[in-house]
Every structure is written in structure tokens, then in C-alpha cells.
Amino acid sequence: MASNKRRRASYVAALAAASALLLSACGGETTADSGAGEATAAAGEFPTTGSGVVNVYNWTDYIDPEELKRFTAETGIEVILDTYDSNETLLAKLQSGATGYDVIVPSDYMVQQMIELDLLQNIGVSSFPNGGNIKDNLVDVYWDAGRNYTAPWNYGTTGIACNFAAEPGCANIKSWKDYFTAGLPKMDSLKDQVEVVSAALRATGVGPDDLCTTDKAKYVAAEELLAGFKPAVIESDGGIERVVAGTSNVRHAWNGSTHRMTVENPDVQFIYPSEGINLWADNLAVPVGAPNLDNAKIFINWMMDPKAAGAQSNFSGYDNGIKGSDAFMDEALKTDPAVVVPADKQALISPLPNCGEEARELYTQVFTTWTTSQ
Amino acid sequence: MTAVTTPPKKQAQRGRPGQSSPKLAYLPILFLAFAIGIPLVIIVIYSFLEKPSQGTGVKWVFTLENYKALFIQEKLDGTTAIDTRYIKVLWASFYYSVITTVVTLALSIPTAMWIATRDARKRNLLVALVTLPFWISILIRTYGMRQIIADEGPIGKFLAIFDVSFSILYTPTATILGLIYVFLPFMILPIYASAERFDFRLAEAAYDLGAKRMTVVRRVILPSIRPGIISGIALVFIPALGSFLQSDMLGGGKTNMVANVIANNFGQARNWPFGSALAVLLIVLTLLFVLIMQGVAQRRGDKVELV
Numbered sequence: 001m002a003s004n005k006r007r008r009a010s011y012v013a014a015l016a017a018a019s020a021l022l023l024s025a026c027g028g029e030t031t032a033d034s035g036a037g038e039a040t041a042a043a044g045e046f047p048t049t050g051s052g053v054v055n056v057y058n059w060t061d062y063i064d065p066e067e068l069k070r071f072t073a074e075t076g077i078e079v080i081l082d083t084y085d086s087n088e089t090l091l092a093k094l095q096s097g098a099t100g101y102d103v104i105v106p107s108d109y110m111v112q113q114m115i116e117l118d119l120l121q122n123i124g125v126s127s128f129p130n131g132g133n134i135k136d137n138l139v140d141v142y143w144d145a146g147r148n149y150t151a152p153w154n155y156g157t158t159g160i161a162c163n164f165a166a167e168p169g170c171a172n173i174k175s176w177k178d179y180f181t182a183g184l185p186k187m188d189s190l191k192d193q194v195e196v197v198s199a200a201l202r203a204t205g206v207g208p209d210d211l212c213t214t215d216k217a218k219y220v221a222a223e224e225l226l227a228g229f230k231p232a233v234i235e236s237d238g239g240i241e242r243v244v245a246g247t248s249n250v251r252h253a254w255n256g257s258t259h260r261m262t263v264e265n266p267d268v269q270f271i272y273p274s275e276g277i278n279l280w281a282d283n284l285a286v287p288v289g290a291p292n293l294d295n296a297k298i299f300i301n302w303m304m305d306p307k308a309a310g311a312q313s314n315f316s317g318y319d320n321g322i323k324g325s326d327a328f329m330d331e332a333l334k335t336d337p338a339v340v341v342p343a344d345k346q347a348l349i350s351p352l353p354n355c356g357e358e359a360r361e362l363y364t365q366v367f368t369t370w371t372t373s374q
Numbered sequence: 375m376t377a378v379t380t381p382p383k384k385q386a387q388r389g390r391p392g393q394s395s396p397k398l399a400y401l402p403i404l405f406l407a408f409a410i411g412i413p414l415v416i417i418v419i420y421s422f423l424e425k426p427s428q429g430t431g432v433k434w435v436f437t438l439e440n441y442k443a444l445f446i447q448e449k450l451d452g453t454t455a456i457d458t459r460y461i462k463v464l465w466a467s468f469y470y471s472v473i474t475t476v477v478t479l480a481l482s483i484p485t486a487m488w489i490a491t492r493d494a495r496k497r498n499l500l501v502a503l504v505t506l507p508f509w510i511s512i513l514i515r516t517y518g519m520r521q522i523i524a525d526e527g528p529i530g531k532f533l534a535i536f537d538v539s540f541s542i543l544y545t546p547t548a549t550i551l552g553l554i555y556v557f558l559p560f561m562i563l564p565i566y567a568s569a570e571r572f573d574f575r576l577a578e579a580a581y582d583l584g585a586k587r588m589t590v591v592r593r594v595i596l597p598s599i600r601p602g603i604i605s606g607i608a609l610v611f612i613p614a615l616g617s618f619l620q621s622d623m624l625g626g627g628k629t630n631m632v633a634n635v636i637a638n639n640f641g642q643a644r645n646w647p648f649g650s651a652l653a654v655l656l657i658v659l660t661l662l663f664v665l666i667m668q669g670v671a672q673r674r675g676d677k678v679e680l681v
Contacts, residue, residue, distance in 0.1 A: 086641060086642075088430060088640075088641050088642065088644060091430055092430045092431070095430060095431055113428060116428060117428060191627045192642070193638075193642050193643065194642070216450045216451065216452065217450075217451075219450050220450045220451055223450060232544060232626065233544045233626035233627065233628070234626060234627035234628050235622075235623075235626055235627040237623075245524075245526060246526070247524065247525060247526065356427075357427045357428075360643075360644070361645075362450070364642075364643040364645065365450065366450075367643075368459060368635070368638075368643075369459060371627070371628070371630055372459040372460075372462060372463055372630055372635075373459075374628035374629075374630075
């Protein structure tokens, strides 16, 4: 499950500038200024300005304060920001009856669950003035087909960060199986049961569409594979610092974190394991009972503008789901193959699964056995 | 649980220090009841409920499965077996806490005695120094610890000069070091409080009367500061048992303590009822420990009441 760890990106903008010279191959067919500026084209009665406040409940360190100021200046709506550290915290808070939030930022699987639990409002995002800006491959997503409840926010992938200079063995890591069986010194793992167990399942031959299998035999195989995997550290936090300092050379890592490692040390590169990797995608949504519904809509629409989305990516270090935003993204960010998935790797990417109760229990089972046997 | 009951003469009640109306205690008692009692009751209730098929929280169906799952594991291959995973984690927590308690005790007795034998002005300064770590968040202190004991930290760099390799971060040793560091003041302060009241002329007298140095320590000094030692042990051992920050940040996520497993069940695993059952088990074991401590103290005739 995407935890807060990947969100620490406050100084990424500064680093990105310094890294511009490190990244030569400038690819990224920038769609130029397709929807630059304030795309308030269509829309009959959709308001673009308002008054009062909008209460935003977001992940820690995941929104650019400068952009919030710009939002207030342009719309007259003041933003009150509160933060959380995991999807589960957010869910627990909403389920306990907390109201007062207008905009929340749940990840993919959590959106699906919240819709099932009637916690989100159908606000018809695709019919917003900026509704057409959603990247094509992010419109018909499993958690919100056609985009009625949610607008895309940042998204990323989870692969392997490897220091190719310090660890020659990096060259031999092409798959999850290679990673789990490499037996190299200075290896790190995430402390995230969905990421670790799904990677182990992939390594033992489970296909991307079958990651929520309830076939126990498949989990036995994953458990056996993990039994031989003894990383130096199992932690989601502080990975960037460790890899940059050389304490760790091989790490299960989020792509945005890897981008920041690469900025500081170009020998660190992101590996796309051949069995495929998880895509997670965060979304803007409005919870039931939001006190300022109109302001929430204005906020979400404003954030779907390419300029705002690009600035947000520069802040967080992750790509976003808005067409044309790359025109506003830093060069270092949009040319990093870790951040912007290269064409030949697109087929490897599939959304992080939202497994049912039974599968989730099996995940917990495997993960607990592994972490308690280290 | 015996309160201080001094059967007072009615007319003497008013105006005497320590004898004001018990009504003043109602507010804090009420607060404690809300802040400790109610969450405790909720945890106990949750531990007997099923988890919902979606989301967090509980389903209001009674079950004993959570307690069964603490000890019996339905393995992936379909067989059931005794589950040693949680017992192991509990054992690790217990083991780390015992070491922490023993080490802090060994460090604290001489420290507290030394402070207690300084003159008054120095004493106050030294006590202030002992409490100095409380001024900084425990999270930041643990981060600091991590920098210091990292392989590339100051210790590692210094030892590298002599070609000695140093690698303790992300091991159980680092977890225990972190616990010792955090809990040391909680041991020093109560022992100091006892030692300060000790009349050191008694030790001199014993020495003058021919007792050997160790005999003085064993027969005169230690019995006098025993209440402080017992309070210190309780203040260190019990919270250490429920720690999870140190194992998380210094143990590299590999040296799980029971609180880490509880946290995972309330978080990613989304199994509140099982997390509650584990928490109840921890509370029961802690209570058991406290009762044993109290038994020991009472047999010795010390006036120490922990429960």
C-alpha cells in the first residue's frame, strides 16, 4: 500500500535543477502548450471563483504550497490543509464519521472501496471544464470507470533502485526473481505488504491479472521464495538517504524516490523487473458530507489544469494524469525513465491490485511469516 | 489500590495540608476513566468481534477466532499447527525489555547515588541534565541515535581508522541500545528520589562499625533505595515492552516487537479485531508482571503499590 514515505519530495525541485545536466537523452514529445494557462474554456454554469474555504485532506508533504497560494489568488477560496499518512488512516477517519473535509486524495484501490462503502460523492468529474484533460489511459480505470467520482492526481510505479557502480550485480537483476534470489549485500526491502508479497507472487509466476488469487499453493511458493530473502533492512522510510549514502545498493523502491536518488547519484538507476510492476495512482475526490461542495469542485477542476498539474509534479517528483502538463514539468523529471515510463516498458505496468478479504488475509499471512522470521 | 485513608477528626479537616476535600480528585479520576478506561474497554470488546469484509473497524459478531489465531495457525497448505510467530515476537519484546531494564538499572544505581551525594546546587543541576533529553522529541532523538550508530557515522568512521568494522544499525543490538538510551532517565530519577532521602551517615556508621564496603551497599544502601529501584523497573520495563519506534527505526524493521505487529494489524493488514486480541494479550502479560513485582515488594515489606 502506498505509504507516506514516497511523498517526501519537498526539495525535489531544487535537486531537479541541479540534475538537468546529468540526464542527457531529452525525449518526451512535449505536447507543447496544448492547454496552457487557465483552461476555463467550456462549461456553462461551472463556477471558477468562489469565497470561503476548501478543506483539503492530503498525504503528508504532497502538495505544493506555492500552488495553493496561486489557487487562492485566482479563485478567492482559501485552502485549509490537513494531512494523513496512509490510505487506512484516511478510511478510518471517514468511517468514524469525521466530516469537514471537502477534498481527499485516496489511492486507486481505496477509491474503489470508498465508493462501495458510499463514502464518496459522484461529482461528474469528466464533465468538468477540465474533464477532458485526463490522460486517455487514466479515464477508464478499474476504481472509477469513466471518471465520475475522482480526478487523477499523481501516479507512480514500484520497481528496483540499483547502484550500478557500487554493485556490479545490478547488471544481473532483470526480474523480481533475480532481486529476491540475488543474495547481495546491502539489499533493502520496502515494509509494505502489498508491494512485497505481490512482487514475490510475480516472481513465482503469478500473472498481473491474477495477483488477487486465492489459490493457496501460489502463496506457498511466494512464502518459500521469501524465506530465502534476507535483506539488510526492511523499511519504507529513509531509503533515499541510505542509497545515496551507499548504505544500501539494491532497493525495492518507488519510482519518485529513485528519481531523487538518481539526481544525487547518477549511478543509481531504476530497474523495471520483467515480470511486471505495480502502478499506484492517487486521486482527488469529494467525501459525502463535504461542507463546501462547490469549492471542492472548483479546487479539483483547477488542479486538473496542465499548469497546476505540472507544478504539482515538480514538487512531488511523480508524473500526473493531466494531458499537456509535461510542458510545465522540469526537464530532469520528464526525461527520467524512472518517472515517465518508457514506451517499451508500458506493457509491464499494471495497477496495484485491490484484493478481496480472502486474498488480503493471505498477503498478511505471508508478510507476517516473512517479517517475523528474519 | 488502597488510597491514603487517614481517619480524620471532623473538626480538623479544614485547612490542613493534604486533607482537602476529595472532590478535587474527581476531575482527574474522570479524565483517566475516559482516557484509559474507555479505550481499554473498546479494545477488549473488539478483540471478541469479527472483522468486516470491507474497510476497517469491526463487525458486531461474537467470535473467539482472534484469540485462537494468536496460538494456532492455519497454514497455507491447509494444515493447522501451533503458531510460534506471535509467541516469538512476544518473547523478543520481553527479552529486549529485560536487557533494557537490567542495563539501565546497572547504570542508574551508581549514577543516582553519585548525584545524591553532591551538594544541593550541583544536585539540582545534575537532575536537570538527566531530564534534558525530554526536551527533545523521542522521534528526533531516535533519528539522532541512528546517525550516530550508522556504519558511516562518527563511531564507524573512528573505528575504521583502526581497521575495525562497525555494523550494528538494523540489528537487535541497535534496538536494545535505542531502548536503553530512551529509558535511562526513567530509571535514574526514581532511584535518585529514594537515594536523596537516604541519610548517608547511616552508611558511614555501618562502615565505622566494621562492615565491609560491599556489605554496606548490600545491607544498608540498597534496602533504603529499594522503593526507587522497584518504581524504576516498572517505569522502564512496562513501556519498553510496548515500544515499537526503536525496533522500527533502529532494528531495520526486522527485529519485530509486539507493538510493531499490533500496529501492522491496525494499519496495512486492516485487522482491528486481531490487533485488539494481541493488545489484550500484551496488557494481560504486563499486568501479570506488575502483580509479580508487587508481590515481591510486599513480601519484602516495602511500601510500593503499583496497582
